[in-house]
Amino acid sequence: MQFRTRAIHVGNQRCPETGAVVPPIHLASTFVQPGAGEWGEFDYSRSGNPTRKALETTLASLEGGCAALCFASGMAATHCAVAMLSSGDHVVAGSDIYGGTYRLLHQVTNRAGINVTLADSTDLAKLEAAITPATKLVWIESPGNPRMTITDIAACAEIAHRHGALLGVDSTFATPALTRPLELGADIVMHSATKYLGGHSDLMGGALVVREQSLYDELYFVQNATGAIMGALDAFLCSRGIKTLELRVREQCQTAQRLAEWLAENDQVERVLYPGLADHPGHDVASRQMDGAFGAMLTFELKGDYAMAQRFVESTELFQLAVSLGAVESLIEQPASMSHASYAAEDRAKHGITDGMIRLSVGLEAYEDLQADLERAFAAR
Ligand SMILES: *Cc1c(COP(=O)(O)O)cnc(C)c1O
Numbered sequence: 001m002q003f004r005t006r007a008i009h010v011g012n013q014r015c016p017e018t019g020a021v022v023p024p025i026h027l028a029s030t031f032v033q034p035g036a037g038e039w040g041e042f043d044y045s046r047s048g049n050p051t052r053k054a055l056e057t058t059l060a061s062l063e064g065g066c067a068a069l070c071f072a073s074g075m076a077a078t079h080c081a082v083a084m085l086s087s088g089d090h091v092v093a094g095s096d097i098y099g100g101t102y103r104l105l106h107q108v109t110n111r112a113g114i115n116v117t118l119a120d121s122t123d124l125a126k127l128e129a130a131i132t133p134a135t136k137l138v139w140i141e142s143p144g145n146p147r148m149t150i151t152d153i154a155a156c157a158e159i160a161h162r163h164g165a166l167l168g169v170d171s172t173f174a175t176p177a178l179t180r181p182l183e184l185g186a187d188i189v190m191h192s193a194t195k196y197l198g199g200h201s202d203l204m205g206g207a208l209v210v211r212e213q214s215l216y217d218e219l220y221f222v223q224n225a226t227g228a229i230m231g232a233l234d235a236f237l238c239s240r241g242i243k244t245l246e247l248r249v250r251e252q253c254q255t256a257q258r259l260a261e262w263l264a265e266n267d268q269v270e271r272v273l274y275p276g277l278a279d280h281p282g283h284d285v286a287s288r289q290m291d292g293a294f295g296a297m298l299t300f301e302l303k304g305d306y307a308m309a310q311r312f313v314e315s316t317e318l319f320q321l322a323v324s325l326g327a328v329e330s331l332i333e334q335p336a337s338m339s340h341a342s343y344a345a346e347d348r349a350k351h352g353i354t355d356g357m358i359r360l361s362v363g364l365e366a367y368e369d370l371q372a373d374l375e376r377a378f379a380a381r
Pocket of ligand 1: 073074075076145173192195204206
């Protein structure tokens with residue numbers, strides 16, 4: 001079956017009792033056991049829940065994995081992957097990783113003796129140089145935030161495996177509709193389901209998908225032991241969102257590509273960072289690694305200062321001023337004052353995050369309306 005057919009049918013069996021086309025939402029926290037010391041498929045909803053299981057089955061199919069685990073948030077999913085390591089183990093992470101992942105690795109899991117080194121994952125020699133004999137996990141993100149940096153997943157998998165480490169990929173921006181890291185050699189795929197998988201800004205969730213049963217068993221143990229599972233109502237909403245994932249993402253990518261090309265022609269714009277433009281440093285790798293489209297996130301730099309960019313992001317109406325991304329509603333933000341405000345000014349400079357930078361999450365509204373909204377902001381600045 002094709003991707004979009006699986007998104008609708010795998011995991012979503014009709015209810016055998018009632019014939020309901022949509023499976024019921026299982027809110028029960030506990031399940032009657034066949035006997036004392038005998039276990040059915042489900043016993044307690046932290047350990048397993050039919051509604052969560054349905055979503056995990058769909059996700060495993062879409063990513064081409066053997067199994068998936070769903071969590072209360074994207075950060076809970078990432079935490080589980082790192083919490084499987086032990087004191088003295090080392091993680092090499094891309095320097096463009098999500099801010100919450102940066103904080104987790106530097107202020108939480110470091111307390112358990114798990115060390116971290118950041119390296120520019122778009123430069124494979126630098127990534128490899130950061131690996132030590134203690135490195136157990138390489139963690140990358142593609143496209144990266146906010147410069148839409150593209151990391152060569154297949155090459156990173158080869159490097160990680162040559163050094164006996166696992167490769168984890170935060171694939172939140174790409175979604176399985178565009179990139180399937182497990183097929184490229186990665187061991188773990190992570191998603192903030194809060195973003196494109198849910199797709200409607202109405203749930204929090206995260207997921208890990210793996211290729212091998214033994215890795216699933218280890219992660220399942222940690223998830224069940226720490227308990228940050230996705231609730232049944234959120235799992236239901238996410239399953240509902242995923243049915244239209246490919247259609248949403250493809251349409252949003254088309255609009256993002258058109259906006260990127262239009263912005264690149266605007267003389268008030270310093271530059272546009274979008275992997276679908278031929279001048280983007282990651283364009284060639286993205287063309288190989290992404291499935292015919294380049295994502296619906298784009299960043300551009302306005303000519304002018306911090307205050308001008310601030311005025312710009314406050315002047316749009318359809319593009320709502322908010323962090324997060326990936327939903328049907330378009331969002332706009334200024335990384336320097338919002339998503340990356342916790343960076344010190346010199347760290348922002350080091351990461352190429354300028355004051356005039358503006359990040360768009362392109363939604364499902366009509367292209368013409370979104371362009372008109374940005375035109376208003378250009379006139380107001
Ligand atoms: C949002 C996000 C996360 C964290 O997910 P939450 O659901 O907010 O916990 C991780 N990685 C990326 C790339 C994200 O955009």
